[in-house]
Amino acid sequence: MQERSGGQLLADALVAQGATHVFAVPGESYLDLLDGLYAQRNRVELITCRFEAGAVHMAEAHGKLTGKPGVAIVTRGPGACHAAIGVHVAMQDSTPLVLLVGQIPVEETDRETFQEVDYRRMFQPLAKWVTQIDDARRIPEIMAHAFDMATSGRPGPVVVAISEEMQKHMVAVPDLGPQRVLPAHPAPAAIPEMMAMLEKAERPLVIMGGSRWSPEGRAALRAFAEANDLPVAVAFRRQGLFDGTSPHFAGDLGVGADAGLVAAAKKSDLILAIGTRIGEPVSQGYTLLDMAGATPIVHVHPDQGEIGRVYRVALGVTSDVNAFALGLAGQKVAKPRWAAWRQEVRAAREAQAVAQDYAGPLNLAVALQALEKALPADTVFTTDAGNFATWPTRFMHVKEGQDFLGPTNGAMGYGVPAAIGAAVVHRGRQVVCFVGDGGFLMTGQEIATAFHHGVAPIILVFNNRMYGTIRMYQERVYPERVSGTELTNPDFARFIEAFGGHGEVVERTEELVPAYERAVASGKPAIIEIRTNPEQVTNRATIAELRAQAKK
Incomplete structure (x- = not known):
């Protein structure tokens, strides 16, 4: 074995672990790793980003789409602090991620030296595992374990600090490849017991969530739902898991969920929760179900620690979601008694998706539904956090073959970098981002990364000149006392034109699809600024209506 530097070993x-892309903001704390990546430039694509949170969001999107750990690298101190947002997204979204953080020289520890942070303490509540490499000989071992941890059980982020001088040390050690581990399969009695419970049910409901679903796993669960005539809801921002046009699709349980779906979940006499943690958004603030188990729940999750964490379930199954779904092949109840129930739940979803007659020249619901018809069958959607996001969720449908990425922790600033990360992973697919004016100006500068690396996502900026979600809550509690939620914005179309991109402004219903078509034809990164009616603060209520309700 030849000696290699710690930077080259990293x-x-x-x-060795199969990484194909690295998203990074360079720093002097990992110059040797950057040099090592130069030597591997034909095997790993280094994506140079403009802000650490953006870099980690891109890596997180990579992890969502591939099921393999996305990789980000940031420098010490401020860089790591900026990156923490993306780590929190990966944790709450159960996304496999490995974050490398440059670190100070070991001999300067505990002097509060330049940019010193104890990353084990900083990231401990945000990540699955946090470690530091001070001995170059242990790089292959620790990096292999980091990738294993990111994908095992409930997937999530791992943070590895890499001390500066360690990267210069010359050592001779072998590389370690990925560890082959067969996925956890359901216990022999699990599926028969679940089917026995399903035989007795009259109003069953499937809630599909979690991460690392394979196309085969999704197809298997869909076939099971169709064979048994089951309604299927998806967890918060997991629209890509189930075909939204299917007669079995019931909608999404999350922020802004259809009232009909929430009511159906409360009426259900059997919940099949597969992959989801049944967290706060899905459970509607832990009000949807009885924690003691009045409504029987079958909870399937790869991490046993999540089963029964909040809700006492009738049957807990520790299993990889795909292994469980594939194990359902051929399983069918003798006589499903819930055809009318499934139709009722589906009808509620269809009713919610009917475009209302909103005031003004731009009916956003109608415009988005027209856009849906113009989009490619393999579109990748990314969404930021905010009230605007409930419009496409309510009025559009994510189809089989399309993907949908969104932050379940509600992190603003996710949408644009996630779109760039998705475009890097799938260079042949159209990527469409939904983002509000508030979220765009948090990470919108990352559009420079799209130009730098030759990808062309289309960014739809919903501009209502306010932090809409907070304004909604403000008007509910303190009507007419507007404080801190109004915004002053640039001309977003001219913003991207300054980079050499394509900009459009949409103010009328009929303008959105032609604007999209021109954006696609340009072949450039594009922004379509959609100037919405500020009075229509949600798709269900105006500011005047919220004020009237608050005064009752």
Whole structure:
């Protein structure tokens, strides 16, 4: 074995673990790793980003789409602090992620030296595992374990600090490849017991969520739902898991969920929760179900620690979601008694998706539904956090073959970098981002990364000149006392034109689809600024209506 520097060993370890992309903001704390990546430039694409949170959001999108750990690298101190947002997204979204953080020289520890942070303490509540490499000989071991941890059980983020001088040390150690581990399968009695419970049910409901679903796993669960005539809801921002046009699709349980679906979940006499943690958004603030188990729940999750964490379930199944779904092949109840129930739940979803007669020249619901018809069958959607996001969720349908990425922790600033990360992963697919004016100006500068690396996402900026979600809550509690929620914005179309991109402004219903078509034809990164009616603060209420309700 030849001696290699710690920086080269780190780069080689990424290759050994199968990394294909690295998203980074460069820093002097990992110059040797950057040099190692130069040596591996034909095997790992280094994506140079403009802000650490953006870099980690891109890596998180990579992890969502591939099921393999996305990789980000940031420098110490401020860089790590900026990156923490993306780590929190990965944790709450159960996304496999490995974040490398440059670190100070070991001999300067505990002097509060330049940019010193104890990353074990900083990231401990945000990540699955946090460690630091001070001995170059241990790089292959620790990096292999980091990738294993990111994908095992409930997937999530791992943070690895890499001390500066360690990267210069010359050592001779072998690389370690990925560890082959068969996925956890359901216990032999699990599926028969679930089917026995399903035989007795009259109003069953499937809630599909979680991460690392394979196309085969999704197809298997869909076939099971169709064979048994089951309504299927998806968890918060997991629209890509089930075909939204299917007669079995019931909608999404999350922020802004259809009232009909919430009512159906409360009426259900059997919940099949597969992959989801049944967290706060899905459970509607822990009000949807009885924690003691009045409504029987079958909870399937890869991490046993999540089963029964909040809700006492009738049957807990520790299993990889795909293994469980594939194990359902051929399973069918003798006589499903819930055809009318499934139709009722589906009808509620269809009723919610009917475009209302909103005031003004732009009916956003009608415009988005027209856009849906113009989009490619393999579109990748990304969404930011905010009230605007409930419009496409309510009025559009994510189809089989399309993907949908969104932050379940409600992180503003996710949408644009996630769109760029998705475009890097799938260079042949159209990527469409939904983002509000508030969220765009948090990470919108990352559009420079799209130009730098030759990808062309289309960004739809919903501009209502306010932090809409907070304004909604403000008007509910303190009507007419507007404080801190109004915004002053640039001309977003001219913003991207300054980069050499394509900009459009939409103010009328009929303008959105032609604007989209021109954006696609340009072949450039594009922004379509959709100037919405500020009075229509949600798709269900105006500011005047919220004020009237608050005064009752």
